[in-house]
Amino acid sequence: MSRTLLRAPWFRQEVVLSLPSLSGVATRHISPVHSTCKPSRAVTSTARLHSETPNPSTAKPPTELKETTPESEQKQSHVPWYLREESPVSDSPQVSSRDQIPDLPADSPAILGEILEYTFKDLGLDDLKLIDLRGLETPPALGANVIMIIGTARSVKHLNVSADRMCRWLRSTWKLSPYADGLLGRNELKIKLRRKARRARLASRSGTTFDDKDDGITTGWICVNAGVVEESAVQEQKDDRFEGFGRTVRGTRVVVQMFTEDKRAEVDLETLWQRTLDRAERDKQKYAESLAKASGGASESLHEAPGEASGPVPRSTGSFPFQQTRRFHSSRCLRAVQSVQTGSGPNTKTPAKEDIPFAEALELMSEQQAMDELRSLCTAVSTQTTHLLKKKLFLVFSHCIASGYEIPDDLGLDVFAALLPGPAQAEHTTRDKNLAFRVLDYLSLRGTNIMSMKVLNILYKAAVYEARGNQEEALRNGRHVSKVLETFELPFDPKEARLFMISSFQNGDYDGFWRMWRKLPLNNSPRTFGDYTMLFKLHAELGDEVRAQECVSTWAPMMKREEPPIPLRGDLLQSLMDCLVLADPEIARTAEESSSGDLARIWRECKASLLE
Numbered sequence: 001m002s003r004t005l006l007r008a009p010w011f012r013q014e015v016v017l018s019l020p021s022l023s024g025v026a027t028r029h030i031s032p033v034h035s036t037c038k039p040s041r042a043v044t045s046t047a048r049l050h051s052e053t054p055n056p057s058t059a060k061p062p063t064e065l066k067e068t069t070p071e072s073e074q075k076q077s078h079v080p081w082y083l084r085e086e087s088p089v090s091d092s093p094q095v096s097s098r099d100q101i102p103d104l105p106a107d108s109p110a111i112l113g114e115i116l117e118y119t120f121k122d123l124g125l126d127d128l129k130l131i132d133l134r135g136l137e138t139p140p141a142l143g144a145n146v147i148m149i150i151g152t153a154r155s156v157k158h159l160n161v162s163a164d165r166m167c168r169w170l171r172s173t174w175k176l177s178p179y180a181d182g183l184l185g186r187n188e189l190k191i192k193l194r195r196k197a198r199r200a201r202l203a204s205r206s207g208t209t210f211d212d213k214d215d216g217i218t219t220g221w222i223c224v225n226a227g228v229v230e231e232s233a234v235q236e237q238k239d240d241r242f243e244g245f246g247r248t249v250r251g252t253r254v255v256v257q258m259f260t261e262d263k264r265a266e267v268d269l270e271t272l273w274q275r276t277l278d279r280a281e282r283d284k285q286k287y288a289e290s291l292a293k294a295s296g297g298a299s300e301s302l303h304e305a306p307g308e309a310s311g312p313v314p315r316s317t318g319s320f321p322f323q324q325t326r327r328f329h330s331s332r333c334l335r336a337v338q339s340v341q342t343g344s345g346p347n348t349k350t351p352a353k354e355d356i357p358f359a360e361a362l363e364l365m366s367e368q369q370a371m372d373e374l375r376s377l378c379t380a381v382s383t384q385t386t387h388l389l390k391k392k393l394f395l396v397f398s399h400c401i402a403s404g405y406e407i408p409d410d411l412g413l414d415v416f417a418a419l420l421p422g423p424a425q426a427e428h429t430t431r432d433k434n435l436a437f438r439v440l441d442y443l444s445l446r447g448t449n450i451m452s453m454k455v456l457n458i459l460y461k462a463a464v465y466e467a468r469g470n471q472e473e474a475l476r477n478g479r480h481v482s483k484v485l486e487t488f489e490l491p492f493d494p495k496e497a498r499l500f501m502i503s504s505f506q507n508g509d510y511d512g513f514w515r516m517w518r519k520l521p522l523n524n525s526p527r528t529f530g531d532y533t534m535l536f537k538l539h540a541e542l543g544d545e546v547r548a549q550e551c552v553s554t555w556a557p558m559m560k561r562e563e564p565p566i567p568l569r570g571d572l573l574q575s576l577m578d579c580l581v582l583a584d585p586e587i588a589r590t591a592e593e594s595s596s597g598d599l600a601r602i603w604r605e606c607k608a609s610l611l612e
Contacts, residue, residue, distance in 0.1 A: 102130040105147070109230035109252050111174060112147060118169060119256065123162040125151030131273050134252065136280055142225065143253045148273070150257045152264050156218045159258055160189050163222040166256060170226050182222040192217045220263030224256040362399045370400050374411060381418040387432065390419055394435045401442065412443045413454060420462035453496035456485055457503065464507050471508065478507045492523040498531065505538050510547070532559055532566055536575035540582055549583035552576065553598045568609040577606050 101120050104113055119125050129150040138146045153159035163183045170176045184192070196217065203209065228251040257269060365373065377393040397415050400407055419436035444450045460481045467474035482504070497516055504512040517535070520527055535555060539548045556576060559566035568576070580587050584599050591600040591607075 099126070100128075102128055105130070105132040108147065109254070111229045112254060115226070115254060115256070116149065119149065119151055119162075119166070122169075123151075123165060124158070125153055125162060125258065127152045129270055131270065131277070133273065133277075136276060142255055143228075145251065146253045146255055148255045148257060150259070150264070150269060152259055152261050154261075156220065156260060157189075159220065159222060159260055160184060163224055163258055166224050166258075174229070176226055176229065178224055178226045180222055180224045182219050183224075184217070189217070220260040221267065222258045224258065226254040226256070228252065229254050362396065365399075367400075367403070367405045370396060370403070370405055371407070371411065374400065374407075374415060378411075378414045378418045382422060390432050390435065393418060394439070397439060409443070409448045412439065412448065413458065416440050416443070416455075417458045417462075420458065421465045422462075451488060451490055453485070453490055453493045453500060456481055456490070457496055457499050460500065460503050460507075464503070475508050478504065478509050479512070482509065482512045492519075492525070494520075494523075494525040497523075497525070498534070502534065502538070505542075527562055527566075529566055529572060533570075533572040533575055536572065536579045540575055540578035543582065545583055548579045549599070552579050552583055552602060556602050557598075568606060573606055573609055576602070580606070 101116050104116075116128065116130070120128055131148040131150070133146040133148055135145075138144065142148075153162055160183060163180050164186060167178045167180055167183070170178045231251040259267065259269075362370070373396050374393070377389065377396060381389050381393060393415060397407075416436050416439045419432055419439060421432070440450060440455075460478055463477035463481055464474045467477055485500075497520070501513050501516045504510075504516065517527075520531070532555070535551065539551045542548070559568070566572070580599055580603050584590065587599055587603050590597065591603040
């Protein structure tokens with residue numbers, strides 16, 4: 001109320017001075033009235049006004065007052081806050097490092113800046129740190145080529161809400177598939193917190209203490225893994241060389257580590273990863289220095305002859321990239337040259353008794369020469385199987401791997417088949433089989449599909465050869481491989497399927513042969529002229545009269561129903577007639593007697609085809 005009165009237009013000094021009773025005329029003094037009540041102090045404004053009244057001698061004329069009144073009113077007029085002009089705001093002081101978005105590393109994905117901005121502005125996480133872990137061996141749970149972002153949430157609720165919003169934003173905006181370790185659902189978190197509060201209230205009412213242990217609700221740490229956010233920008237050419245465990249991982253992964261303030265100080269993840277980065281940088285520098293020394297010493301040994309003076313050798317002072325530095329040894333090359341000059345190489349007429357000169361001569365072979373050597377040794381092993389030849393074959397194969405040569409899949413499988421037991425090998429050793437499966441392990445790690453019908457064909461033949469003529473054991477071993485083919489449902493290969501049929505029939509597994517024969521049309525591989533030729537030829541060579549009769553009576557009429565029909569001519573005609581003779585030795589006489597049997601009718605058709 002007092003403020004309103006003070007702002008009133010009449011409560012001003014000019015108005016007060018203009019009153020007649022206050023403009024220099026003395027007022028009459030009124031004596032106080034005595035009463036029986038307790039004397040009280042009279043509060044008046046007259047004395048105050050008299051004290052504020054100027055002296056008549058110094059008072060200004062009324063005309064001057066009238067002239068100065070507008071100016072004073074303009075100066076002392078009240079301006080509402082909504083009509084005041086805002087003063088220019090000075091530049092805000094520099095924000096602290098806690099409230100800054102970290103700088104992006106080199107060659108970072110385009111989405112990284114968006115994630116940082118969303119984490120800082122929309123989610124409200126503080127003290128963001130970015131750690132570039134690309135090039136380090138990170139835990140398998142995170143994946144390879146990781147860029148890690150660390151942020152602090154204000155509370156447990158803020159932590160869970162931020163992680164949930166981050167996952168939803170990545171799914172909806174960037175079509176990624178993130179997963180968050182330690183994140184509870186929206187309703188699940190509320191329910192668990194409500195139950196926890198209820199237990200605490202019940203404990204306080206009963207007078208017992210509530211054991212507040214880590215129940216998995218308020219962990220204070222959530223890891224949001226966004227997965228691969230950007231594939232490699234450069235389209236690399238496919239390389240089938242040795243790459244390690246599976247295919248090379250391309251692309252960058254982004255991981256956001258969200259903490260509460262207490263949990264972040266407890267874990268101290270930044271310090272742990274910074275130590276790892278520093279250690280990796282030191283190891284890289286040491287390795288680069290050792291490579292530089294090794295390359296420098298090798299260049300000196302190459303440019304300096306043994307009998308020359310050991311003076312300073314000029315070398316390039318340029319710094320080569322770390323990835324382009326290659327280590328090589330001149331002593332190995334010199335030993336290889338000496339072995340070739342002494343005539344102990346692989347192409348000499350008198351081979352060495354030991355494998356050491358042969359291994360040294362491999363260093364002088366080019367990639368094409370090494371591939372030719374592999375093929376020739378595979379052929380030699382198939383004709384004359386000895387442990388020494390297999391050992392040399394594996395030695396050449398190991399040299400090709402160490403040299404980084406690109407070994408075709410077919411040649412690698414030929415090496416695998418040559419190292420396994422074969423028909424020309426009288427004794428099968430465990431060492432040879434171990435070498436064969438080491439080759440198969442390498443092919444598998446390189447990316448070759450070893451779960452194929454071709455590999456099963458190789459294993460089937462090796463299992464049969466290992467039986468050493470025991471028909472029952474060979475049949476049992478072959479059926480084990482057939483069960484693998486049926487169990488895993490391997491991709492159908494028409495060529496390998498026909499080879500598998502021949503191996504099964506020759507091993508006595510006739511049921512397996514007919515199963516594969518009936519599967520040919522079902523796998524979009526119609527039976528051909530060669531298939532029927534193979535069918536009748538196998539039965540003719542088998543010498544079983546019952547099986548030959550059943551085969552001819554069932555499948556000879558089916559040739560006309562194939563699409564396209566199979567003509568009777570050439571090798572097929574001859575194999576069919578051999579089966580007919582095996583099924584009925586008197587088939588020629590029976591057919592001339594105009595017999596109405598199936599075999600006689602087929603024989604007459606064969607004779608008619610011969611006349612054509």
